Amino acid sequence: MVTIHKYSVEENLPHKLGEFLLQKQEDALNHSPVFNVAISGGSLINVLEKALVADKAIAPRIQWDKWHIYFVDERIVPLDHPDSNYGAFKAAVLDMLPGAQPHVYPIDDSLVDGGAGAYEQVALLYEQILPRKLDLLLLGCGPDGHTCSLFPGDHHKYLIEEKQRRVMWCHDSPKPPSDRITITLPVMEDAGAICFVALGASKQPTMHQIFDVKNTEMPSALVNELFDAKVNWFVDDHAFETVKTKY
Numbered sequence: 001m002v003t004i005h006k007y008s009v010e011e012n013l014p015h016k017l018g019e020f021l022l023q024k025q026e027d028a029l030n031h032s033p034v035f036n037v038a039i040s041g042g043s044l045i046n047v048l049e050k051a052l053v054a055d056k057a058i059a060p061r062i063q064w065d066k067w068h069i070y071f072v073d074e075r076i077v078p079l080d081h082p083d084s085n086y087g088a089f090k091a092a093v094l095d096m097l098p099g100a101q102p103h104v105y106p107i108d109d110s111l112v113d114g115g116a117g118a119y120e121q122v123a124l125l126y127e128q129i130l131p132r133k134l135d136l137l138l139l140g141c142g143p144d145g146h147t148c149s150l151f152p153g154d155h156h157k158y159l160i161e162e163k164q165r166r167v168m169w170c171h172d173s174p175k176p177p178s179d180r181i182t183i184t185l186p187v188m189e190d191a192g193a194i195c196f197v198a199l200g201a202s203k204q205p206t207m208h209q210i211f212d213v214k215n216t217e218m219p220s221a222l223v224n225e226l227f228d229a230k231v232n233w234f235v236d237d238h239a240f241e242t243v244k245t246k247y
C-alpha cells in the first residue's frame with residue numbers, strides 16, 4: 001500500500017516534506033557518507049525551495065555537503081534555459097544556499113556534439129553517472145499522469161517497457177520541450193524510496209484516475225502498483241479533494 005501524506009495549506013505541506021527529507025537524510029547517513037537523491041523538474045522545484053531553503057526550521061539541518069543530487073529527467077535545452085530542470089533547480093535552490101553546496105549531477109547534453117546518436121550518448125553517459133541505488137527519488141506527476149519523462153500512450157510505451165537501459169531518450173514528448181532524457185523503471189525498482197509531490201486543484205482529475213480508478217495506463221499509477229510499499233505521496237487537500245478511496 002502506498003503511503004499518502006495529505007495536508008491542508010495551513011498544515012504547511014512543504015514543512016512536512018522537509019521533515020520527511022530530513023528523516024531520509026538521516027537514514028542514508030546512518031549507513032553511508034552520502035545521501036543520493038534524484039529530483040524532477042516542474043512544480044516540485046518550488047516546493048523544494050519552500051521546504052529546504054525558505055523554511056528556517058528545516059534549512060539549517062540539511063547537510064548539503066553530503067547530498068548528491070541527480071535528475072530523473074531533463075528537457076534538452078541549454079542548462080541555463082528557463083525550461084531546463086537543472087536550471088530551475090539552480091535558480092530556486094542552489095543559488096539561494098548561503099553555505100555549503102550539494103554535489104549536483106546535471107543531465108548535460110552539451111557533452112555531445114549533436115550528431116547522430118547524440119541522445120543515446122547522453123543517456124549512456126548519465127547511466128554511468130547514476131548510482132545503482134538511489135536513496136530517494138523525488139517525483140512530480142503531470143496532468144496526464146506522466147512522471148519523469150515517462151508519458152502515457154502507445155507512442156511512448158517503449159520507455160515504460162524498457163527493462164535494460166536505465167536512462168532513455170525521446171524526441172516527441174507530448175509536453176514541450178519535445179526532446180528529453182529520462183530514467184526508466186529499473187532505476188525506480190532499485191531506489192530505496194520514491195516520493196511524489198502533487199499539489200493544487202488542477203491535479204484532481206489525475207488523482208482520481210490514479211487513486212480511485214487505478215488507471216495503470218498512467219505511468220504514475222503504474223509506479224504505485226509496481227513499487228507500492230516504498231511509494232509516498234505528498235498531496236494537498238485540493239489535489240485529493242475528489243478521491244473517494246480511503247488511504
Ligand SMILES: O=C1O[C@H](COP(=O)(O)O)[C@@H](O)[C@H](O)[C@H]1O
Nearest residue numbers: 040041042043044140141142148
Ligand atoms: O515535464 C515535466 O513534468 C513533470 C510534472 O510537472 P508538474 O509541473 O506538473 O509538476 C515533472 O515531474 C518532470 O520532471 C518534468 O520534466
